[in-house]
Amino acid sequence: MVCVIYNIENGLEIPAQYDYIGEIDNLTPVFMGELGEYNRPEKGKYGMVNVYIKHAYSKIKYDYIEKAKGNTLVFIGELEDDKKPKKGKYGMIDESGKEILPVVYDYLSSYRSDFGS
Secondary structure (H helix, E strand, C coil), X not given: CXXXXXXXXXXXXXXXXXXXXXXCCCEEEEEEEEECHHHXXXXXXXXXXXXXXXXXXXXXXXXXXXXXXXXXXXXXXXXXXXXXXXXXXXXXXXXXXXXXXXXXXXXXXXCCCCCCC
């Protein structure tokens, strides 16, 4: 199965090259690889696309992604059986898909600050 994203508000079309598209949001996870039960990602790589900004996407190279407020935590390495990071390196990408922290860290955590300044 190959999926495509088309934004009817701005006419932006993301090419039909992905095997799985996650929940549509400003930054939407996409997957290329083998799908398992219920068409969920099984073996392959993730990336992110922004459905509101043309040419805003990351490379499809991450083993795990976790969306956070404004940015996305990414991981390359070995995964546990439940598809959570086990051993590898972490980094972070912004809403345009650019790596703002390179994938070289032993551990990173996404956090959200709801405190006013």
